[in-house]
Amino acid sequence: MKKTWKIRSIEFENNLVLAPMAGYTDAPFRKICRKFGAGLVVTELITSLGMCFKNEKTMSMLKFYPEEHPVSLQIFGSRPDKMAEAARAGQDCGYDIIDINMGCPAPKIARSGSGGELLSDITKLPELFRAVVNAVDIPVTVKTRVGYRHNVPLASIVAKMAEDEGIAAIAIHGASVKQNSKGSRDWDEIAKTKQTVSIPVCANGGVKKPSDALEILSYTNADAVMIGRACLGKPWFFKDILDIYNGEDPQIVDLRKQSSKIIFDTLFEHIQLEIEYKGENRAIREMRRPIHDYVRGLPKSGNIRDKINKTKNKDELFRILRDYQSTFFQV
Ligand SMILES: Cc1cc2nc3c(=O)[nH]c(=O)nc-3n(C[C@H](O)[C@H](O)[C@H](O)COP(=O)(O)O)c2cc1C
Numbered sequence: 001m002k003k004t005w006k007i008r009s010i011e012f013e014n015n016l017v018l019a020p021m022a023g024y025t026d027a028p029f030r031k032i033c034r035k036f037g038a039g040l041v042v043t044e045l046i047t048s049l050g051m052c053f054k055n056e057k058t059m060s061m062l063k064f065y066p067e068e069h070p071v072s073l074q075i076f077g078s079r080p081d082k083m084a085e086a087a088r089a090g091q092d093c094g095y096d097i098i099d100i101n102m103g104c105p106a107p108k109i110a111r112s113g114s115g116g117e118l119l120s121d122i123t124k125l126p127e128l129f130r131a132v133v134n135a136v137d138i139p140v141t142v143k144t145r146v147g148y149r150h151n152v153p154l155a156s157i158v159a160k161m162a163e164d165e166g167i168a169a170i171a172i173h174g175a176s177v178k179q180n181s182k183g184s185r186d187w188d189e190i191a192k193t194k195q196t197v198s199i200p201v202c203a204n205g206g207v208k209k210p211s212d213a214l215e216i217l218s219y220t221n222a223d224a225v226m227i228g229r230a231c232l233g234k235p236w237f238f239k240d241i242l243d244i245y246n247g248e249d250p251q252i253v254d255l256r257k258q259s260s261k262i263i264f265d266t267l268f269e270h271i272q273l274e275i276e277y278k279g280e281n282r283a284i285r286e287m288r289r290p291i292h293d294y295v296r297g298l299p300k301s302g303n304i305r306d307k308i309n310k311t312k313n314k315d316e317l318f319r320i321l322r323d324y325q326s327t328f329f330q331v
Helices: 028-034 050-054 056-060 082-094 115-122 123-137 155-164 187-196 208-218 239-243 261-278 280-284 289-294 304-309 314-328
Strands: 016-018 040-042 072-075 097-102 140-145 169-173 201-204 222-225
Touching: 016 239, 028 040, 028 261, 050 056, 050 072, 050 082, 050 115, 072 082, 082 097, 082 123, 097 115, 097 123, 115 123, 115 140, 123 140, 123 155, 140 155, 155 169, 155 187, 169 187, 169 222, 187 201, 187 208, 201 208, 208 222, 208 239, 261 280, 261 289, 261 314, 280 289, 280 314, 289 304, 304 314
Parallel strands: 016 040, 016 222, 040 072, 072 097, 097 140, 140 169, 169 201, 201 222
Antiparallel strands: none
8 A cells, every 4th residue: 555645845754644623723733643654634614714814813823843844824705815824834844735615515605605615616716726736836725625516516517627727636525515524435536536536535434433534535545634633632643544554553542452552641741732822711611522532432531520620830730630530540
């Protein structure tokens, strides 16, 4: 199985890609995923209008660590001129790739005709693709879905349009926009897209265990696989897949059998990076969900849920987690 791939002249160490996930794939998490072997990391979706108006919060989301390279900036919007302006600004920030969000089903994104809603009228897509591609020198990619409505595949048609307008690669989530994240995954349409275009295709959707990544790659013949939810609270998921590539057993962290060290070391590093990145108050508030992801399934982890949700203080948060770790695990 091919493990390296390229987007234009950018060669990746491997074909494992961290999916963009709003509220999760900020710079600290991306840095950690790169450390555990993700070959390419993508920001969460960033508003093109916010970038054009230099909105303070939007601008703060654009920071990334040098260790993240190669790193892709995902932008969303429906206006070709504003998407082009945002792409240029992203290039000026030092991003390696600009990615167009064409899959998000969230109502607040759909209302402006952005994200997955762009698939509702594909005749408008060439103008959007052209505007963004012409605005930058770095590669422009698209992340989309197999279609807009369930059982009405579009990805291969959209991918051909994208290729014709100079888009450098396409990632395809195997669920339709209207399906959101529920229901079956249409890996056949991803496979068909791979046969239709010459640009690299990245398959996404439904990888739950490390071996699923190999399965989707072999079923679709895609160049790369993009992983989302499976690595939330488990950024070492990438290392587990790489272990399989290397012919070893994945070191899946099963706490009934193994030490908790990797979990808590990674969690403490993650919290510390978030505090440096966002400041203590915001970091502790926004880390609540990710912390629950790290400890989900661990013995009696429900007992610390309320305490984590209530604390606003870094020292207290670390104390809660250390007490929990020393009570239930050998440290
Ligand atoms: C919490 C969450 C946030 C997401 N945010 C984005 C986003 O910002 N941009 C995007 O293109 N997709 C987003 N997605 C979709 C994922 O990138 C991915 O396509 C989807 O989760 C399917 O992959 P998976 O089955 O590996 O999780 C998000 C998904 C989740 C669960």
